[in-house]
Amino acid sequence: MNKVNSTPTMKDVAAEAGVALGTVSKVVNGLPVGDSYKVRVEDAIKKLNYQVNSYAQGLKLQKTRTIAFLIPNTREPFYGALAYHINIALLKRKYRMLLCSTDSDMGQEQEYIKMAQNNKVDGIIGLTYNPGLVIEEGTPFVTIDRSMGSRIPCVASDNFAGGQLAAEKLADLGCRKVAFLRTGASLNNEPNKRRSGFENGCLSRKLDYEMKILNDGDSYQEFDEFLMAHMKDGKLEFDGLFCVTDGIAYYIMKVLRRLGLRIPEDVQVIGFDGIRNIGGDYICSTIVQPIAEIAEMCVELLLQENMPVKPPLVCLPVSYAYGETTAEHIEMDESSAKWERE
Amino acid sequence: MNKVNSTPTMKDVAAEAGVALGTVSKVVNGLPVGDSYKVRVEDAIKKLNYQVNSYAQGLKLQKTRTIAFLIPNTREPFYGALAYHINIALLKRKYRMLLCSTDSDMGQEQEYIKMAQNNKVDGIIGLTYNPGLVIEEGTPFVTIDRSMGSRIPCVASDNFAGGQLAAEKLADLGCRKVAFLRTGASLNNEPNKRRSGFENGCLSRKLDYEMKILNDGDSYQEFDEFLMAHMKDGKLEFDGLFCVTDGIAYYIMKVLRRLGLRIPEDVQVIGFDGIRNIGGDYICSTIVQPIAEIAEMCVELLLQENMPVKPPLVCLPVSYAYGETTAEHIEMDESSAKWERE
């Protein structure tokens, strides 16, 4: 009889099956084992309801099939979606995810990195805006949206192309004067390129444009004031707005409605990210980030053992999606289809 | 000299400090140790940059300071917020979180529970709508929003009171005929009580009401049809709507706008959850779930070692928040303040 009321170990299974410890290990790991032994062990495993102890395994193997994911939070939809897709990509490879919600606080980020390394995670995926984080050599690391030097790969959307696409769309949809609205002026990360892409697009399409970029401490109310300053006789000077995220776009749309402006009749709005409402439709017309592909690529890069040299930056293609805040007159049939499930 | 290029162990620290292995352990765990030894060990730890290996620790202690959190996904804001707050509550107690995104798929949920137990997590918090999940005895378990029998505590908002509050608010705001819109007719969980609470509220305030409850496979379009069926001369029969979640409310608001109705002038809308936009303002007027408190309570219940008998159901108080989709004429000063940060 084995010990009462305690989860069974390989030893118990071995005793039950009347074989050696190592044999059980082989069966569990699918290594070649004689058929008669194999069935005996499998029966014993079933009988005792044995499950491997991954802590013992992790200790022995120095490999834990766990990765840490550093993210500011999970309640903003873009981050939440990212966590969701990273989870899926990891699950596919039988990896687990330790979620590290950092609130973008550098102290906490550093703390988490240390913790992750205590836990001997097999790698870290980080979405962090802080430069100067200390990453121990030896733990694979991949960042999202922020390049941290050529030793650490960074995965991002093609933000430049996205900005450009937004400008071109607005031009195609008949806009004459547009504006770009963003926050976080100080950040020097990939999403920054949305601005330059947009500028580029406006120039090449000869679109008149303006920029309103908030500094770090600024309240969103600055946007209200900016827009009001550009009102004339109840009409807005701009007939198109490009917002750096869908979240900002959502805010701006509220302001516009309060000003009595109709969307998209009076002013068209394009956001960035591709956030969907619970029904599956986009919050606004938007440049869609390929979140699932970003997640997949991060995991791929992180776990790829012997990639000779990891690329320092991977840009993934974005696309435009109609979300009722632009003035297309063709009926969109697929874009507000069911929430894609993968 | 210790092994090259490998993370240092307690043995290395002991060698460096010239003390025994056990002494290092004591220092690390804050057990009484002579001062001179203590400093020597601490210096060695600093010098070698030693970090405990939590896998070895977990193996030895049979306790891992990790809990698993089962959740349908992280991209719906309510779930995302929950994950965020659970993370905070765990961090406060120096626990880690293994995120298990299940897509509400029972197979996956079961798989995750098994995995979590392999990992010898110290507990599981589950938001799952599937009855009949098999939970091993011996692993503490707490559910959110779905009671799974009296042995397993369940934490939820006071959904009944929330429904009632919504009805009373609509009555106070001058509504005469209202409707309740919900999905997931088949589910037998706590949020179900929103309906009965609402009904109760309508009856006590003598409000005329109707229900539209979608079955599991139904498309949201059913809501469109329901609303259109209740249009008369360009006006909606209802002057107030209570939606079972903010997500549904958001969808309904789009439909209403498309029907040419103004919110809140023509029809007032109240949602449930308390989802906020990125700017920190509520998506709609809503019954706010105390997400942070729910998270805190779950963790509390889960980790409370020697609570004689765990309460089978904990209901936490909800509140009403103004979000521009109801017709209050008093100015709200605090409710759309900055995103609360805790």
Add this chain to the structure above:
DNA sequence: ATGAGGATGCGTAACGTTTCATGAACCGGT
């Protein structure tokens, strides 16, 4: 001066795996 008793450092035995060297058993070929 001596012995009892309290601190506290030491070494070692676990915890549950994987892996490696060892040797037993078997197979077919001569």
Add this chain to the structure above:
DNA sequence: ACCGGTTCATGAAACGTTACGCATCCTCAT
């Protein structure tokens, strides 16, 4: 019948910790 070769079960060592029984030393009372 014997032998080289292959296959495969076995038992022990190791992974990095914690905890326990001892051994040692120091203190204080007689």
